[in-house]
Amino acid sequence: MDRKKRWMIYGMLTLATSTWGSAFIAGKIAIESFDPATISFLRFWGAALLLFPIMWIVEKNIPKITKKDWALFALLGLTGIAIYNICFFLASKYAPVIKSSLFIGANPMLIMLLSGLLLKETITKRNVIGLLLAFSGAVTIITEGNMMVLFTLQFELIDFILLGALVSWALYSVIGRAVLQKFSSIVSTTYAVGFGTLFLLPFSLYEKPWENFGSSTLPAWLAIAHMSVFVTVIGFILYYYGIQKIGVAKASIFINVMPVSAVVMATIFLGETLTFTTMVGAIFVVTGVYVGTTVKRQKDLATAHAKTG
Template sequence: MEKKLWLTYGMLTLATATWGSAFIAGKVAIQSFEPSTIAFIRFFGAALLLFPLMWLMDKEKIKPTLKDYGLFAVLGLTGIAIYNICFFLSSKHAPVIKSSLFIASNPVLIVLLSGLFLKEKITQNNIIGMLIALTGVTFIITDGHLVTLLQMGFEPIDFILLGAVISWALYSVVGKIVLKKYSSVVSTTYAVAFGTIFLFPFAILETSWLDIQQAPFNVWIAIAHMSVFVTVVSFVMYYHGIKEVGAAKASIFINVMPLSAVIMATLFLGETFTWAHAVGAICVLTGVYVGTQTKKTNLPKKKLEEKVVS
């Protein structure tokens, strides 16, 4: 049981760390395409891979009801369409510090919604771990200059950022409901399919065939990476994690994403890894460790004596 738990934590860490690479790939793709188009091509490619994977892996072959399709549509609308449109818009028009911090606050809302609607038990360790990890993310994003946050005033783009946070929190919480009946592969496949449909009109409006023809090879490599690794592999692992440990605990691992993005930016974009990044990294890893710990219940004295005697 303990081994299976650590395997799940490993999958969640790998999934959210891989999401960090989307920031690097996105910087390449945005040179040729608009945000909605990148998201559409990314998820369309992911859907082409996910459906055959689902047919191979889904042994139960449960036929979705109309209500199930409604839930899948909600997943596609929130976690695929709205989240990605808001995320790319904020990346384009909001300071990186502000947009990253908003995204990093996701676990807070997920924990609250999980407690309210899923009746998940929110432990003291969950809250402490989440706060430590969020502190670490703040250090990473602001490069240790925390006063920068106080200098930022309210802007209209903040509504877009808030939309990204709310949509991903809903995606995680509704996903937990869907996972009671379906596997992580099935849930991800239908969510991506519906999300791709919702993104299609936006892609048609903002992109021409000429844009597609003129896109360089490295842009297609970046989008392919987001389709295969950031979407197919990571989304399935993240949903599997939610199914195993719950949406609240799984959400703590989202804090690994900005840490991963900073490390990859250092390796691939030549950005400097500072002391603040190191402090933030320690806080994030500590927060994830504390947040995933569960209190071990002591055996009653009588049982303990019996065990010693035997």
């Protein structure tokens, strides 16, 4: 892969994970009118309404879908859409924000481990160093520089829910890599979202969302629309495209951009203060992503020489 195309993919992954950071802001607005499972269902239902027409228009030669493929699509919807969102919102309601954020921040580590064990992806020293730098930056942002907070966290039952969110997203990423060997990022995302929406429906119905429709606000609906279009349709397609092109391990490092994005957007839209500690953490994240995803210049020259020699 040439240098220009590689940087284009890195830019797409940065955009994808940045939009995920905006979901924290949109979620705070939407939760004022709807319950968690209903927000998830409406978000992915709206995304599905957009994704299926896009897929039918853009993808003219979709490979034949076998029973095994349908099972994998369903598994993607179950892990990355249904279970992850249910666990995430439960954790948001009952777990400390710091603990929830740390579990999500640890996601790239588990993804990198699984990609090496299950997919036999090559994990380089630069990948590991970059991941640790980026994670350190994310932890700095989450704890606001007070690392002693980590020692005050105690084991609770909600930790199992957080672990469910951690494992489900890692599985979504790793299984997605296998699916992407046959299908495009648009097809994979569309069917994953379709199945995930079906799995979320009973949880939403349990919350009786129709009772909240009358009192719901326009900002809440706009927040859900934002999560459908930008966070899900654009963000998920770009993330899967990145996985398809550079692998799960490298693509997962960009997840550390999410807390940086969330803090910046909270500063812009919610009037929160952007602290010096946050900026230091952001520098660590950017440095980590750069180190973990770039290859040595000598390797680039050797590759180019081999192609022309």
